[in-house]
Amino acid sequence: MCDPAFHLTTYPDPMDNIRTLVILGASGDLTARLLLPGLGSLLAMQPEREITVIGSARDDFPGPLGPDDDVRAETWEDTVAKAFSSVDTTGPAVDHARENTRWVSCDVTEAADLEKLLDDVEGPVCLYFALAPAITKKACAALAELDALPEDLYLALEKPVGTDLDSARALNAQVAQLVDEEHTFRVDHFLGMPGVLDIVGLRFANRMFEPIWDRRHIASIEIVFDETLALEGRGEFYDSTGAARDMLQSHLLQVMALTMMDPPSRFDPVEVPANTAHILRATRLWDEDSTMHAAEHPGITPVVRGRYTAGTTGGHDVPDYAQEKDVDPERETETFVQVTLEVDTWRWNGVPVTLRSGKAIGNPSQHIRVTFRRPPHEYRGWPHPTAPNALSVGFEEEHVQLEANVGSPFDSRGMNRLTLSSGVPEPGLTAYGSVMRWILDGDPTFTVRADATEEGWRIIDLIQHAYDTCAPLQEYPAGSQGPHPA
Numbered sequence: 001m002c003d004p005a006f007h008l009t010t011y012p013d014p015m016d017n018i019r020t021l022v023i024l025g026a027s028g029d030l031t032a033r034l035l036l037p038g039l040g041s042l043l044a045m046q047p048e049r050e051i052t053v054i055g056s057a058r059d060d061f062p063g064p065l066g067p068d069d070d071v072r073a074e075t076w077e078d079t080v081a082k083a084f085s086s087v088d089t090t091g092p093a094v095d096h097a098r099e100n101t102r103w104v105s106c107d108v109t110e111a112a113d114l115e116k117l118l119d120d121v122e123g124p125v126c127l128y129f130a131l132a133p134a135i136t137k138k139a140c141a142a143l144a145e146l147d148a149l150p151e152d153l154y155l156a157l158e159k160p161v162g163t164d165l166d167s168a169r170a171l172n173a174q175v176a177q178l179v180d181e182e183h184t185f186r187v188d189h190f191l192g193m194p195g196v197l198d199i200v201g202l203r204f205a206n207r208m209f210e211p212i213w214d215r216r217h218i219a220s221i222e223i224v225f226d227e228t229l230a231l232e233g234r235g236e237f238y239d240s241t242g243a244a245r246d247m248l249q250s251h252l253l254q255v256m257a258l259t260m261m262d263p264p265s266r267f268d269p270v271e272v273p274a275n276t277a278h279i280l281r282a283t284r285l286w287d288e289d290s291t292m293h294a295a296e297h298p299g300i301t302p303v304v305r306g307r308y309t310a311g312t313t314g315g316h317d318v319p320d321y322a323q324e325k326d327v328d329p330e331r332e333t334e335t336f337v338q339v340t341l342e343v344d345t346w347r348w349n350g351v352p353v354t355l356r357s358g359k360a361i362g363n364p365s366q367h368i369r370v371t372f373r374r375p376p377h378e379y380r381g382w383p384h385p386t387a388p389n390a391l392s393v394g395f396e397e398e399h400v401q402l403e404a405n406v407g408s409p410f411d412s413r414g415m416n417r418l419t420l421s422s423g424v425p426e427p428g429l430t431a432y433g434s435v436m437r438w439i440l441d442g443d444p445t446f447t448v449r450a451d452a453t454e455e456g457w458r459i460i461d462l463i464q465h466a467y468d469t470c471a472p473l474q475e476y477p478a479g480s481q482g483p484h485p486a
């Protein structure tokens, strides 16, 4: 279980860091829907924290009225208050942030604008780029033109970092000219999801899992994040991205690395990212032709991709992807991907690791499931094969489930399957609440280091190669479980 107040690192002192958060792109969807509510829930939990939030984008907030609008949106201050109250947050830290927030208009691609924005801002300060990747790149170039940057400056970058390996390398190099790695947060909110953080407690705060957490005892690992959601008006972004780049490049690969990393000696921004990178560097596509793999795990198709057609999911009619707004049907963008990977180390060689994510899926699953090997010895007269033990953890719902065999084969009941299942009692921070906490603490332990981003793109290139050579785009009706043979 992950205690919400459980601060995992000893570096640096919490509550002694960032006092000013500047959100660039603050009139966008991310800020109102995720960043501000996450911040509000954190402040409700930490009443002593004093933080000034500066919102910024090109237009005066809320921006001029469009030709078809008849109601002017609320002010920035109202937006902050509304976002805080949406998660029912109160307390002195919430009041302080609400009363001290302000809006500054700024085109982040213009050095002169940035200079004005940062003029009276004192460090430690974090600039949060809630911007499209192309604008983030231009903003970094404009920041590099300034004569001086605020002292103790942190930068927080949203995903995606770049759009491929080359652009990610270029952006990382640009960022490195502005601040060092320990002042850089490459945000992956999946690392803040309560269920994902439960993996930390399960693995490293118990005696019983870590000794068997390797290829000798684990048969396979599955990390699934399916969604009923379809495009939700994000056609333009999604059509140039697709499921692998949207969901695997950082999110599911980061979760995989946390699930499979060697135990770090400390939970700090040196050890955790190093162990994450170690796993990602060793990751390759499952080789279905390897004799050893074929004997132990026959029939795995390493890459499956699909795209939804019309159907119904979550009680809503979903149109054929090709009919969605702002998409090019000829582009072959996938809305479903399933890949089986291998982490080629002594600890994990030969264990298939399947990552899957699909949009418009019926009865979607969102879990990390570790399936153990069967007992090594078969007793005469017992039912065989004995079902394997399995441990699964939900992503956002914090649901932990352990499956075991109990009972005696010598009485009439025979062997039973026991499922120990528990939700975690106290709700903790939301995913973006944890992200905000790490940022305001100046603690990049659970953010994505530059090399991990680049490894993510290397793995995406392997998947793309499979798309081009052996994984044709298949169709699946919205509301189904995805294409065969996933």
Ligand SMILES: NC(=O)C1=CN([C@@H]2O[C@H](COP(=O)(O)OP(=O)(O)OC[C@H]3O[C@@H](n4cnc5c(N)ncnc54)[C@H](OP(=O)(O)O)[C@@H]3O)[C@@H](O)[C@H]2O)C=CC1
Binding pocket: 024, 025, 026, 027, 028, 029, 030, 031, 056, 057, 058, 059, 063, 106, 107, 108, 109, 129, 130, 131, 132, 133, 135, 158, 159, 160
């Ligand atoms: N929305 C989501 O659910 C998620 C988004 N993300 C990532 O977060 C980032 C932002 O996403 P989202 O909020 O949805 O995007 P939006 O398109 O909703 O918002 C973009 C923001 O950028 C501002 N902007 C654009 N150009 C400039 C400029 N030159 N100078 C200053 N501000 C500018 C816009 O305001 P204006 O035009 O007035 O300047 C607007 O405030 C993206 O990288 C996305 O991938 C990540 C996870 C989830």
Ligand SMILES: O=C1O[C@H](COP(=O)(O)O)[C@@H](O)[C@H](O)[C@H]1O
Binding pocket: 189, 227, 229, 246, 247, 431
């Ligand atoms: O980053 C993204 O994540 C969401 C899923 O995360 P959630 O916290 O909103 O459940 C996904 O829908 C989106 O496509 C992707 O860009």
